[in-house]
Amino acid sequence: MLSNLAKKFFGRSLWVYHCNSGSCNGCDIEILNVLTPYYDVERFGIKLVASPRHADVMLISGGVTRPTLALAKKAYDAMPEPKLVFGIGSCATGGGSWFDTYNVSGGADKAVPVNYFIPGCPPRPEAIIYGVALALGLVPKQAAPIELKQMEFPIDMYERNKAWEQRNVIYELLKN
Amino acid sequence: MWLTSKVKQVLMVIKPGVVTLKYPFEPHPAPENFRGRPHWDHHKCVGCGACSNHCSARCILVRDTCQELRIMLYDGSRCTYCGRCADVCPEKAITMSQEFENATGDREDITERIELFMLTCQRCGRCYDMENTNALERLDLRGYRYDSLEARALIRKTTEHFDPNVLKETEKYQRPTKL
Numbered sequence: 119m120l121s122n123l124a125k126k127f128f129g130r131s132l133w134v135y136h137c138n139s140g141s142c143n144g145c146d147i148e149i150l151n152v153l154t155p156y157y158d159v160e161r162f163g164i165k166l167v168a169s170p171r172h173a174d175v176m177l178i179s180g181g182v183t184r185p186t187l188a189l190a191k192k193a194y195d196a197m198p199e200p201k202l203v204f205g206i207g208s209c210a211t212g213g214g215s216w217f218d219t220y221n222v223s224g225g226a227d228k229a230v231p232v233n234y235f236i237p238g239c240p241p242r243p244e245a246i247i248y249g250v251a252l253a254l255g256l257v258p259k260q261a262a263p264i265e266l267k268q269m270e271f272p273i274d275m276y277e278r279n280k281a282w283e284q285r286n287v288i289y290e291l292l293k294n
Numbered sequence: 295m296w297l298t299s300k301v302k303q304v305l306m307v308i309k310p311g312v313v314t315l316k317y318p319f320e321p322h323p324a325p326e327n328f329r330g331r332p333h334w335d336h337h338k339c340v341g342c343g344a345c346s347n348h349c350s351a352r353c354i355l356v357r358d359t360c361q362e363l364r365i366m367l368y369d370g371s372r373c374t375y376c377g378r379c380a381d382v383c384p385e386k387a388i389t390m391s392q393e394f395e396n397a398t399g400d401r402e403d404i405t406e407r408i409e410l411f412m413l414t415c416q417r418c419g420r421c422y423d424m425e426n427t428n429a430l431e432r433l434d435l436r437g438y439r440y441d442s443l444e445a446r447a448l449i450r451k452t453t454e455h456f457d458p459n460v461l462k463e464t465e466k467y468q469r470p471t472k473l
Contacts, residue, residue: 212371249397
């Protein structure tokens with residue numbers, strides 16, 4: 119019974135392990151900023167741990183560089199199941215500006231399977247909290263792919279003024 | 295002794311009060327000069343490809359499917375939100391919005407795709423080549439040809455450890471001279 123109660127009240131408290139795989143420290147500073155009293159994430163039971171063996175979640179920042187590739191994989195394997203991985207920053211999401219350079223493998227998903235991507239360079243602390251809240255199911259997802267199309271063929275340069283007037287007449291008729 | 299120090303701490307904390315944000319439950323908008331996800335206005339865009347030329351992360355691709363139809367692809371996954379595209383846009387079609395809540399499980403969610411009609415020259419039937427008459431400048435302009443990242447990359451593969459086979463492949467590979 120006690121264990122059931124504990125599961126009910128202390129469930130979904132994520133212990134995070136912060137893995138820097140060659141980032142510029144911008145994202146790391148924002149992650150530390152999230153743990154401060156101003157953006158208090160211990161409200162959700164999130165706690166920073168030093169060892170991947172204690173962790174449920176890996177926050178990976180930086181496009182995985184060649185020296186850190188094996189280490190990131192090792193840290194991921196050391197985590198107990200079930201585990202989540204959050205890619206934080208543009209570098210972890212898609213490689214950033216260095217996505218095709220010789221020493222960067224181009225995104226955290228090349229090294230470990232990433233569950234949630236948090237883009238931004240660096241992401242705001244609010245954006246990181248939003249990503250964590252999304253994983254916990256507290257907020258709805260807002261990002262969606264956008265597709266835009268030009269439906270009307272643009273008017274020829276020489277007849278621009280005249281055609282604009284005609285088009286506006288049509289719009290005013292439609293309004294009424 | 296420790297008790298007095300705790301009392302002192304409590305007295306110190308009373309003055310500022312509770313400062314913690316109630317963020318995910320209450321909105322906390324970004325400051326005005328914040329650069330979030332860029333948005334294209336497809337009514338204003340003329341398809342010049344300047345944003346693609348200046349993008350430092352090369353996340354804006356220009357693809358001409360036919361002579362009169364151009365597709366602009368924005369891949370937000372590696373965008374660094376530098377705002378360079380909005381700076382160089384001659385028609386001010388790109389605005390850096392205040393959106394920062396872009397966390398997703400799927401990277402396709404932060405892409406944007408715009409289809410544009412291109413006007414053609416009445417004499418030759420090709421697209422306008424407005425101000426770039428210099429052949430060297432035209433070479434540098436990525437907007438006027440099919441854009442593929444694979445063709446532009448210098449070295450395609452990286453491996454965890456040194457691999458002679460991959461080295462052989464990449465040594466043979468040359469940056470394409472003609473696109």
